[in-house]
Amino acid sequence: MTAPTHPRTSDELIRAEEPVLAHNYHPLPVVVARAEGAWVEDVEGRRYLDMLAGYSALNFGHRHPALVEAAHRQLDRLTLTSRAFHNDRLAGFAERLAGLTGQDMVLPMNTGAEAVESGIKLARKWAYDVKGVPADRATIVVAADNFHGRTTTIVSFSTDETARSGFGPFTPGFRIVPYNDLAALEAAVDETTAAVLIEPIQGEAGVNIPDDGYLAGVRELTRRAGCLFVADEIQSGLGRTGHTLAVQHEDVVPDVVLLGKALGGGIVPVSAVVGRREVLGVLHPGEHGSTFGGNPLAAAVGTAVVELLETGVFQRRAAELGEVLRDGLAALVGRGVVGFRSRGLWAGVDVDPALGTGRAVSERLMREGILAKDTHGSTIRLAPPLTITADELTSALASLEKVLAVDA
Structure with missing residues (x-):
């Protein structure tokens, strides 16, 4: 041609x-x-x-001028090492992002779906290593009308038939309850529950905002049940709702927060799982990874994004x-x-x-x-x-x- x-x-x-x-x-x-x-x-x-x-x-x-400048500056120095080596931008990015979100540790990835997949893996590993759930029995409770991405595991717990139809067989281990329904959530949680994974505001479903007290209720319920609260803030986070994170409207601190989209400043794909040391600390070398996750270009742009948000x-x-x-x-x-x-x-x-x-x-x-x-x-x-x-x-x-x- x-x-x-x-x-x-x-x-x-x-x-x-x-x-x-x-x-x-x-x-x-x-x-x-x-x-x-x-x-x-x-x-x-x-x-x-x-x-x-x-x-x-x-x-x-x-x-945005600050983000474009950060990208140009890094392009002239170093773009990728893979995680086989350290790079001089990653530590600063992780420190700043952990500080911004009030969490301990950061797992850098690329896309939002990768952050969700990583959060699922982390929750299951934590359930086996820390909570003591029997092998291959961990469950994760999610909300109907969710949108967390389109990988095969994620569409396994979607209620959108357009996203699901024709892509089975589906990954087991998920329980779906109505969004904004604490009673249904409590009924679904048991000794096998690794985590409750929800969007603080459901974006794809039409910007569905839960009742006041719902997120605080999820936090209290998961604390009592001894499972994790994983908040998918990929769309709702990083300033969109008037706070750095949407959960902050109820002064809630989840165990794990999933970030993406705005974290790359519209320049490069950047996502991250941020959370408590007890949770992210269950990962050991070789158990999870990404060639591009935390690359120097992404870390430079991500740091510039965090700097913008630090101003408020x-x-x-x-x-x-x-x-x-x-x-x-x-x-x-x-x-x-x-x-x-x-x-x-x-x-x-x-x-x-x-x-x-x-x-x-x-x-x-x-x-x-x-x-x-x-x-x-x-x-x-x-x-x-x-x-x-x-x-x-x-x-x-x-x-x-x-x-x-x-x-x-």
Whole structure:
């Protein structure tokens, strides 16, 4: 195949993907070529306000100067050693991240799904080595409507048939209970339970926020039962909800926290398992690993991310602008919006089904220069970069109002 002799248009690039890319995504028909802050630009030069921020991977916006500088500086020195050797960036990254999250130890990985898989392995190893669960009997309790990734183990405990269908046989050892139901959770926990694994806020399910006291209840229940509380903060963490971690809304400290997405600053994939020494200390050389986990480039960018969060500026911005988002959405209830859930700069918006699916609304917003994404049915999610301004956010809400008008 010969390379095109001219720059290809958006339509041409989308058509070119069709025969050569696996169809595991259904993206909106926009082809991004450049980005800065909260804005992206397609190949024709049309600008869009990014109200998704890479599902929280771009919490600090596109190409944040401090993060780009950290990456450039490290690219000129060292990018990868593998974990066969030490590198001069990893210790500092682990120290800063442990301090930021109030935990003891860090296990660096790459993707969010890898962090979840690592958390599962850790919980099981801890159950056998520390709790004394008989070999191969450990169970982990999870919540219905969860989204923790798409590996074969993780989809084994998904309740989303699109994620599960056709990928069995499934990994045993998981018990599924309703989200936000402490009584059901308590009934599912027994002497074989290694951990309770939940999202403090369920993102993919439509930004489902539990009742006040639920997370504190999970913490107390797991403490009484002698099992671990593992919080998946891959989407909800690192400033998104107005705190460094979403569990901090209830002053809860889990045994293990799973991080990813924003930890790489939108530049490189970085994830981590952070937790108590008693838990992460069960790992010994050869029992778990990753060639790229903790690589110098990732550690440099991750450290720069932690430095941004240590200022508290982004957490405060998410809290303050979250009020603008909440008030703007509240004003649309009964005017195309039938309900919404928000915390910080994160919202799940339920659109009147008579006005279209979430996909249809997202396409209308795209034509207005706003990028958002549907989740299920007529629900869309909004998660702009924490660098967005109040004026930009208000403009996006005005566009949502426009596309939900009856004559849209």
